[in-house]
Amino acid sequence: MALNLTVKVHPVVLFQIVDAYERRNADSHRVIGTLLGTAEKGVVEVTNCFCVPHKEYDDQVEAELNYAMDLYDLNHRVNTQENIVGWWATGKEVTNHSSVIHEYYARECNNPIHLTLDTTLANTPRMGIRAYVCVQLGVPNGKQGCMFTPAKVQVTSYEPEIVGLQLCSKTQRPVSGSLKPAGTVEPMMDLAQIAEASSKLSSMLEQVLAYVDDVLAGKQLPDNQVGRALLDMVHSVPKMSSDQFDEMFNSNVKDLLMVVALSQLIKTQLQLNEKLTLLTSL
Template identity: 30%
Template structure:
């Protein structure tokens, strides 16, 4: 029997499978999703899908935190075995190991936790790459509770008009099906930090403004990002001020827990009056101008020394 990996085959044999991962979940950061989508857009026209390596770590005891990824070149091979057409994905192991060495120079914490593929369902094509990532050749290390690499399937075709992101782990089968590779879906979510939400809001706002103008969306400038963040901060401060004033005037009943949080936030940073803050900005500006002046003077001195040296060499000749 040829190894087959498909959701349909897995569902038909569901009664035989016992999931060994009842508590594992996957948490995917937005940068991973963007990288996968970007790799799919940039893929060669002859390729149907995009595959690559997932990097991350185990957090909170049973959560696979996927924080980074990179695309791995691959080829899709077709061959006939006893009259049966067989398809396989052959990935570049050398490229994977080279990229992994570069990534580890940046962060030693991130380890190989699995791989990703674009598509709407799991097929027999996913069998061979998963076997590669399951071995030590791919530098995947078994760690509790992750005993098998994660397969992240991203539906770039928007089959159900939504971007479906699903995570799977290999499910052991009974002895009668020892040559069968099947997958079990585990809980997954796209996890966003506050900084990620701010960046996403900026991108959405840039796209919305471009649609209003009838132009192509472009990346927001640095000052636009500062403007958006500052505007949001002002709105939050106004909301907090209105809430405190309403509590002091007796219009609403104060929340003790909320009051403690506000006090904690206000006491976390020192306060300055307007004059002191303005003086700090002026001093900082003067320091920056002095650094620019000294760097310009240094470049000018080096240029003069070079011209003097060239003039002396010409006079000696």
């Protein structure tokens, strides 16, 4: 089962785990919590999570399970599609207490996954993400046990999350000549985002054209996988003339400008209404 299982993790889950680790008590060496998402046809997609307060001792584990169930019920009211799919823990290893915690989540969902995130960044600049499933071991009518088997992990994103990640990536280095504190950025306007995306798209097309020219000239060995990807990309482009494309693009830009103008008018009207309400109440 583990070999065919794929765990897809969204960036918001990683952010929440890191935030819970930073807010932990001084005497806590690791933090655990519940994973929420969906599971279907060998793919577990983790879209949300929350922290579960707990304490670990040498011979036992204490966790606030009632708090965990109450928090899950509140999350389930907001998004009924998110169910319990497993649990997470900070650190890079599966500890002796992991099997005890896993038994609890095995009662809450079928085949729960265990996700570990190395937040210590010890001797590496990247956080190690690993996922495990518990496989039962033993003989019939004999002593039973379990083993955590690794599963494939992928970091996936929705389109709004990609915009947020791109904005976060700009905080890695300060903008030269700016009076703002280092590492802080502001969201761009819609048209500025379109201009930046168009510039990136033009740069990527130039790289693709340079690769194709080098392959045709014999300067670089062809890659079948890249060729199939380029063929799919070409077939996905609708057949239209340059005039039809310009007309479609200009129409979409006009719609975008109209939406931006209307949103600004609504914002101004709300601000005026708020000030008039404040004046009439005095």
